[in-house]
Amino acid sequence: MAIDQTGDHFMNTFHQGRSLKSAIRLALAFCALIMLSSVPTFAQATKGNIRGTVADPNGQVIAGATVTAKNQNTGVESSTVTTGDGLFVIPELIPGQYTVTVESTAGFSKKAVTDVSVGIGAATNLPIVLAVGSPTEVVTVTSSGEELTIQRDESQIAATFDTRKIQDLPSNAAAGGLDTIALMAPGVIANNSGGVNTNGSGLSVNGNRARSNNFQIDGSDNNDLSVAGPANFIDNQDAVQEYQVITNNFSAQYGRNQGAVINIVTKSGTNDFxxxxxxxxxxxxxxxxxxxxxxxxxxxxxxxxxxxxxxxxxxxxxxxxxxxxxxxxxxxxxxxxxxxxxxxxxxNPSSSTFRSTSLGILNSEFPRLTSTFPGNAVISDIANFSTFAIPGASVNSTILGTPIPTAFNLAP
Incomplete structure (x- = not known):
């Protein structure tokens, strides 16, 4: 009996130990998932916000009004309530078009403002004036987009290109890389000799080197840590929602480089196919x-x-x-x-013609050339890695050129 009891106790302890280990592993995996999912949100800006004031026709602020921003493509809503000073801020909005609705129970009619644009890292200033009337009445107006003309809350200098500009502007050819569109921003010039990766064009911003730029995709770091420049190239125009170039006076969430900040936000699905x-x-x-x-x-x-x-x-x-x-x-x-x-x-199937002012060497002469200069590294490179060593390459003998001096002719 003692042996059986000891065996039962051992089995119970064994199963409890396995359960504890499984629980610990599950907890560690869950913590790791949370950490990984929150990494891209650190010090990045791929969203914008809508802020403003709510007032009556006499200019007096209205406190306690409910302000709701609804994405016109996805239907996702975000709401807030105005403060005692009539102020409101709706943060963390993905770039796109929104309908902003304001409701108050203090004898004012409901107001809806459509086609309010929100850009990358931008604060859209939207002052709203409510009309006196029944709360069941709805006054609908269409935004003119002028609220984005002047950014009073930010000092950074940026140029933002939406979907239509990315697709229609002739600055970026098909599959040629999107960074060519950044050349339309003030202070940006092409720099293709900076020794960095280029997604269409190297960028020199405000006199900085091409290595001084910071590239981001959907809030994630996209910098090549070896040679600088973008690590992943995006040239599919139809997949990009917005493209932003920040050239000066960066906001506090940016860092790393002193050149430009290149933000790319990709598209997402909507309520319609x-x-x-x-x-x-x-x-x-x-x-x-x-x-x-x-x-x-x-x-x-x-x-x-x-x-x-x-x-x-x-x-x-x-x-x-x-x-x-x-x-x-x-x-x-x-x-x-x-x-x-x-x-x-x-x-891109193609054929190319390489031209040079140097001497042309026939493939058939490589064995004799290497035997004449055995162990010569330069001759070895010519015979194995030069243009004349490309399989299928041949010297064009149909066009007359400069005669080869006798001193350089290997023929006996």
């Missing part, structure tokens, strides 16, 4: 003309180069199946859950 398809085609041989060097060399047509960029996007609400008895057969994600998918492919 939307999508796009695109295909950009370029045919250099049939649609381009010869340049001066090609004309001088005797070419009759440009080198063949077919450049095709194709892809699409799709986004909308998420619908999930509903399990169990009763209720709807599916769960609608409208106003709650959304998805967005984008794809872009690039195909």
């Amino acid at each position: 939307h999508g796009s398809l695109f295909w950009f085609h370029r045919d250099r041989k049939n649609f381009d003309s010869l340049d001066n060097i090609e004309k001088a060399s005797g070419q009759t047509d440009p080198n063949p180069s077919l450049f095709n960029v194709f892809g699409g996007t799709v986004g909308g609400p998420v619908y999930l199946p509903h399990f169990g008895e009763g209720g709807p057969t599916y769960i609608s994600g409208k106003d709650r859950m959304f998805f967005f998918f984008s794809y872009q492919g690039v195909r």
Whole structure:
């Protein structure tokens, strides 16, 4: 009996130990998930806010009024109440168009302002005047967008480009990288010799080096820690919601570099299904003309180069199946859950002609060249890694050039 009791006690202790270890592992995994999910929010700015005052027709402030901002694409709402001074702030709003509704129980009619724009890291100033009337009456006005013309609450200098500008402006070619659009901001010039990664163009801002810029995507760091510049390249125009270049007087949440801050916010799904398809085609041989060097060399047509960029996007609400008895057969994600998918492919079959004023070496002469100068590192590089060593490459013998002096001719 003692042996059985001891065995039962051992088994109970063993199972309790396993349960405790499983609980500890689950708690650690949950803490790690929370930490990882909150990392991108530190010291980043991918959202904006709406602030302002609520007053009556005589200019007297109205306290206790309910102010609600509703995203016109997703239906997500954020609300607040005006202070004793009639002030309100609705923070953490994703960039887009909003409808701002103000309600008061003090004998004023309800007012709704549509098409209020919110940008990246921007504070939209929206003063609202309520009309005297019944709370059941609704006065609807459309915002003119002038509230974004002057930023009274920020000293930073920035240029923001919305979806339409990104897609329509001719500054960024298909699959050519989005950073070329930053060249439209004051104080930004191209710098492609800075020895850094470039997403279309290197950027020198206010005289700083190309290494001095800070790149972010959706609030996450996008800096290449080895050679500087962006780590991930974004050139799909249809996938970007807003592009912002901050050139001076950064807000407190930014740091790291003294050049520019490049913010890219990607699109998200909405309450409606939307999508796009695109295909950009370029045919250099049939649609381009010869340049001066090609004309001088005797070419009759440009080198063949077919450049095709194709892809699409799709986004909308998420619908999930509903399990169990009763209720709807599916769960609608409208106003709650959304998805967005984008794809872009690039195909560029082409042929190139390399020209040089140096001597041309036939592939058949490589063995004799290496045997004549054994162990010579320069000769070895020429025979293995030069342009003439490319498989399939051949010296153009149809165009007369400068005769090779006898001193450099390897022929006996």
